[in-house]
Amino acid sequence: MLNVAIVGAGGMGRRHAASFRETGEARLAAVIDPDREAAAALAGEQARVFATLEEALGECDVDAVDVCAPTPFHAALAVQALKAGKHLLLEKPMARTLEECDAIIEAARGSGRTAMVAHVLRFFPEFVRGKEAVDAGLVGEPAVVRTSRGGGMPRGQDSWYRDIAQSGGVVLDLIIHDFDWLRWVLGPAERVYARGLAHSGRDGQDYALVTIRFRSGAIAHVEGTWMRPAGFETRYEIAGTQGLLDFSSRDSATLRVLRFAAAGTRPAVEVPESPLAESPYTAQIRHFLHCVRTGEPPKVSLEDARAAVEIALGALESMRTGEPVALRYQES
């Protein structure tokens, strides 16, 4: 049994806690959140509640720290956990700046601990199948790739998502998933161009259209939205020299439940629900635990996670300057 401390008792912290529990291989030892009520609700009777990670590490027997706090806190918490000799699972995006990403990489180097960023798309079967089909040559050489992701804006604590300075908006918080997946499928990216609402000062609304040129010559177009009234949806299409792959979460839903009355409350973070035997979030946690146990490197390296952040920050910079931004740290 691995003892886990979760930092951040929001939507993703709860999701991860459930997944740790489902694996049967980990025990929730501590929940850290300045919102003690939220922390206590997640901790239940098993785990202890702390306001800071420092207190938790001082008073609790913890093997791994799972950071699900808002993005601006990622780097400090991750470095603190690694320096204390703990394994680290870090929610995406890796951090708010490349300097912070570097600090995490530096802290992980030689620590002998597993450090993994939760790019959960790599555990979503629809995105794994797409990668596998491309690798098997189904579409030939990928040439034009399109992805789309989004729904309504998530409601986090203190509405930190809507503050671009904290969350990086839809580009850094949401379509970073697609950036990582695209790098996984297409290899290193070369430059990025983007337009969006990030710098428009529109409170509570964000939308972005990002074009990425890859070193292979492939072109990718990524749509990210927190302005889709129809709810959360993901799509991708990979057009290549020999064929095409087409995916839509809406078109491949296996269950729709429609009720007359608008009942229930929306979760704080809209998480794509897939009726699978095992949730991709749990598959991800299983992989993390496997890496902790065996010392094998995680499927998503810290360098991968940093490269995805670089694309996102490049896109935000392109929106500011109106010109393409060259990507320099994309070696895969």
Place this chain on the structure above:
Amino acid sequence: MSAVKIGMASFAHMHAGSYASSLRSLPDAVIECIWDTDEERGRQMAEQFGSRYVADLDEFLAADIAGVVVCSENAGHRELAERAARAGKHILCEKPIATTLDDARAMIDAAASAGVHLATAFPCRFSPAMWQLRERVRAGELGDILAIAGTNRGTMPGGWFIELDKSGGGAVIDHTVHVVDLMRWMTGSEVRQVYAEISNRMYGLDFDDCGVLTMEFDNGVFATLDTSWSRPKSYPTWGDVTMEVVGTQGTASLDMFNQKIVGYSDALMRATYHPWGSNIDTGLVSAFLDACRGSFPERLATGHDGLKALEVALAAYESARTGRTVILD
């Protein structure tokens, strides 16, 4: 209403066949004569559409026709349009209006000085879904429009479309103009900035087959457009025209040719889409008949509209050459 006599100038572009079918289906139109540089094709079309083939262009333009439908190779549009204008004929010109801005301007000038109408064939304006979308956007149903993500993807057409001296370019010139026209028409705003990633990765030949444009309009709306010839040969249909329109009060998704039934055939060993939507080409040629009668419908695109759409396509090529955002005047 007396029938309007129309001459078809060239069947080089495959849309000519559809326009001719539409003209035949309309009670108030007659395809009086057909001219083509390819005599065999011209005679065959004349037979198919119950018309007569005329080999000589002067003779064709001297015929008793009110309007000419120009469907030659793109680079040939200018000469045909100028001569038709001088002969006093109204013109419906296939898109892109031309391969250079100079050619497009010369065509517009020729029509103006001859006092004839020059229309650009943008049939997507006649899609009932597009019309509704435009009406509802203009009525403010989506609030202020902020962004549009568009696609006009297709299969690689081959033939003269990939001979650059005749086409003026590959996928980008072929597929930019339709949706740019729709965006201009819907927003009432002009494109002021263009950036494009363009490649020939699909076929690896000397024409572009992949293109993703990013545009900004005068009113601040930003938009992207995928113009790629990215549908494989096994794809169930030729391609698409789509727009995701994002406004402050909601979003609208247009999938213009989604009215389809899906067929599965062991003979073809692939699925095929069978469209059942309204024929937009019929709307287009019907509007052109009105123009030939003297009243130019608001829904019909002008030569100027054709020019503005071409300007964006050419700016996209310039952006891909320079790696920079191109500012339009």
